[in-house]
Amino acid sequence: MIPKSGHRFSETDHAREKRMDRLYAARRRRNLITMMLSVAATLFGLGWLVLILGALLYEGFSGLSLKVFTEMTPPPGADGGLLNPIIGSLLLTGLAVLIGTPLGILAGTYMAEYGRHDRLASVVRFVNDILLSAPSIVVGLFIYEILVAPMGHFSGWAGAVALAVIVVPVVVRTTEDMLMLVPDTLREAAASIGLPRALMITRIAYRAAKAGMITGVLLAIARISGETAPLLFTALNNQFGSFNLNAPMASLPVVIFQFSLSPYADWQRLAWTGALIITFTVLALSIGARALAASGKQS
Amino acid sequence: MVLVALHGGAAVITEVESRSRVLGRLRLTDAVFRNLTRAAALAVLAILGGVIVALAIGAWPTLQTFGLNFLVEERWNPVTERFGAIAPIYGTIVTSFIAMFIAVPVGLMIAMFLTELCPIKLRRPIGIAIELLAGIPSIIYGIWGLFVFAPFLQQHVQPALISAFGEIPILSTLFAGPPYGIGILTAGLILAIMVLPFITSISRDVFEAVPPMLKESAYGLGCTTWEVVRHVVLPYARVGVLGGIMLGLGRALGETMAVTFVIGNAHRISGSLLAPGTTISATIANEFTEAVGDLYTSSLIALGLILFVITFIVLAIARYMLMRIERRIG
Numbered sequence: 179m180i181p182k183s184g185h186r187f188s189e190t191d192h193a194r195e196k197r198m199d200r201l202y203a204a205r206r207r208r209n210l211i212t213m214m215l216s217v218a219a220t221l222f223g224l225g226w227l228v229l230i231l232g233a234l235l236y237e238g239f240s241g242l243s244l245k246v247f248t249e250m251t252p253p254p255g256a257d258g259g260l261l262n263p264i265i266g267s268l269l270l271t272g273l274a275v276l277i278g279t280p281l282g283i284l285a286g287t288y289m290a291e292y293g294r295h296d297r298l299a300s301v302v303r304f305v306n307d308i309l310l311s312a313p314s315i316v317v318g319l320f321i322y323e324i325l326v327a328p329m330g331h332f333s334g335w336a337g338a339v340a341l342a343v344i345v346v347p348v349v350v351r352t353t354e355d356m357l358m359l360v361p362d363t364l365r366e367a368a369a370s371i372g373l374p375r376a377l378m379i380t381r382i383a384y385r386a387a388k389a390g391m392i393t394g395v396l397l398a399i400a401r402i403s404g405e406t407a408p409l410l411f412t413a414l415n416n417q418f419g420s421f422n423l424n425a426p427m428a429s430l431p432v433v434i435f436q437f438s439l440s441p442y443a444d445w446q447r448l449a450w451t452g453a454l455i456i457t458f459t460v461l462a463l464s465i466g467a468r469a470l471a472a473s474g475k476q477s
Numbered sequence: 478m479v480l481v482a483l484h485g486g487a488a489v490i491t492e493v494e495s496r497s498r499v500l501g502r503l504r505l506t507d508a509v510f511r512n513l514t515r516a517a518a519l520a521v522l523a524i525l526g527g528v529i530v531a532l533a534i535g536a537w538p539t540l541q542t543f544g545l546n547f548l549v550e551e552r553w554n555p556v557t558e559r560f561g562a563i564a565p566i567y568g569t570i571v572t573s574f575i576a577m578f579i580a581v582p583v584g585l586m587i588a589m590f591l592t593e594l595c596p597i598k599l600r601r602p603i604g605i606a607i608e609l610l611a612g613i614p615s616i617i618y619g620i621w622g623l624f625v626f627a628p629f630l631q632q633h634v635q636p637a638l639i640s641a642f643g644e645i646p647i648l649s650t651l652f653a654g655p656p657y658g659i660g661i662l663t664a665g666l667i668l669a670i671m672v673l674p675f676i677t678s679i680s681r682d683v684f685e686a687v688p689p690m691l692k693e694s695a696y697g698l699g700c701t702t703w704e705v706v707r708h709v710v711l712p713y714a715r716v717g718v719l720g721g722i723m724l725g726l727g728r729a730l731g732e733t734m735a736v737t738f739v740i741g742n743a744h745r746i747s748g749s750l751l752a753p754g755t756t757i758s759a760t761i762a763n764e765f766t767e768a769v770g771d772l773y774t775s776s777l778i779a780l781g782l783i784l785f786v787i788t789f790i791v792l793a794i795a796r797y798m799l800m801r802i803e804r805r806i807g
Contacts, residue, residue: 313731
């Protein structure tokens with residue numbers, strides 16, 4: 179009886195052990211599968227970056243020559259470059275940054291320095307975060323309604339203002355974040371020697387947060403230099419080398435849009451070249467911004 | 478002696494005077510600067526208010542003509558001036574759904590890889606590389622989608638989908654019809670690539686914010702990496718992950734250029750995902766400059782208003798959730 183039951187016990191022990199082994203094996207198998215899936219997901223994500231950049235280099239690099247930077251956009255079938263859209267993009271981007279940056283820095287300053295605990299700052303923060311990811315085409319419609327329709331024509335100014343509306347939230351966000359990182363002891367030290375608040379902010383806080391704030395502006399430039407949707411019905415496009423801000427103005431993204439959807443092979447090739455230029459400019463800007471932010475953190 | 482004292486007194490008086498003048502000036506610049514920053518903060522609010530008011534005014538003729546019927550009418554006919562928004566709304570929602578269906582699991586998996594598996598040295602470079610996907614302008618996705626991705630889908634993927642699902646009841650309708658290359662599915666896939674970095678980077682940030690003590694305790698009990706992520710990290714980071722997903726959804730809903738290139742711009746609702754369709758933003762981008770007549774323009778602006786309201790709600794929910802997790806992390 180006793181040996182028998184002992185025998186039975188050892189059998190169940192054995193079965194239990196086997197069951198546990200199976201359970202362990204199953205858990206480890208499940209773990210292995212999910213880990214493999216996560217590696218695969220990462221390769222999948224990185225793969226797209228490689229595929230897109232590869233296609234850009236493959237299609238755009240052959241068209242890259244000095245002519246691209248020295249000649250105007252051609253009529254279909256002729257030779258030409260992208261000079262007027264490049265200058266147009268630079269003008270629009272530069273103006274947008276000139277309009278948007280001061281506004282963004284001031285608003286960010288209010289939120290970080292004056293309104294840390296007041297209601298206005300938290301409402302502005304919430305609204306700003308929404309504007310940060312609001313669809314850019316809606317910004318285009320907005321500027322069309324308030325500038326293009328009353329003026330009666332498309333213009334470079336309208337395009338620049340549309341881009342400025344996109345710059346503002348980016349700069350507000352980074353300015354606020356960077357000013358928040360400035361240690362309060364610096365502010366207290368400034369206050370203790372009787373420095374007025376405005377001077378404390380402009381002379382000390384801004385200086386301490388400079389690298390971060392420049393990063394914000396660079397990120398904003400990166401963001402708007404590829405923006406197409408808000409320019410479609412504000413700056414429109416211009417086939418001629420016109421740099422009159424009161425007239426429609428060419429920009430690189432809009433020209434890419436128009437040329438790539440055209441049936442002409444040379445226009446499509448120019449579009450690819452333009453795409454290559456924009457992408458590498460934007461990537462260089464955002465990598466530069468990151469490097470700057472990293473160096474700022476270290477020092 | 479007296480003279481010196483008198484002189485000293487005068488100097489003190491002028492010094493006090495100039496001192497008060499300087500202080501007054503400082504007080505003035507202080508007040509000016511303060512109000513300037515306050516005005517700038519209010520300007521941010523004014524931008525949002527301006528967008529809503531301008532779109533509402535622009536959309537008014539349409540809403541007056543069609544009323545709420547605008548939201549459910551499928552016809553979009555510039556010639557007879559009959560406009561309805563349901564086809565673009567449908568396209569916007571379906572393409573975004575496809576995008577989230579792919580990007581959410583993949584994004585979470587990448588975040589898990591970056592926080593739990595990846596060697597520390599590789600974390601930053603891989604994270605930055607994924608984030609660079611977000612930096613590529615949307616028009617680049619468009620031109621690449623049209624010339625590289627869509628032909629590839631048309632030749633290799635879509636025929637396989639059509640024949641694979643041809644016999645299965647519901648899936649055969651979803652994947653029916655000729656492989657155009659461009660269409661709802663292509664747009665959804667490109668959107669998935671575009672929102673992937675947003676979901677990945679926010680999930681990674683909230684995963685990293687999980688207290689190491691919690692994770693180590695679970696590992697100490699003998700949990701596998703997957704079990705730690707599934708039962709400790711994900712529940713803790715749930716709100717933040719949802720916030721990241723909503724943020725990605727907001728992006729997908731409003732994305733314009735990439736979709737415009739590959740959606741096919743057809744104002745109809747088709748049961749098949751391979752068929753061309755349209756989205757709100759693609760309709761506006763394609764037709765706005767060519768729109769003749771006040772009602773046509775106004776209908777496009779009304780579409781913009783609908784898009785803005787939808788994305789506003791989604792983004793507001795996203796921000797609310799992210800704010801909650803930020804508060805918890807402190």
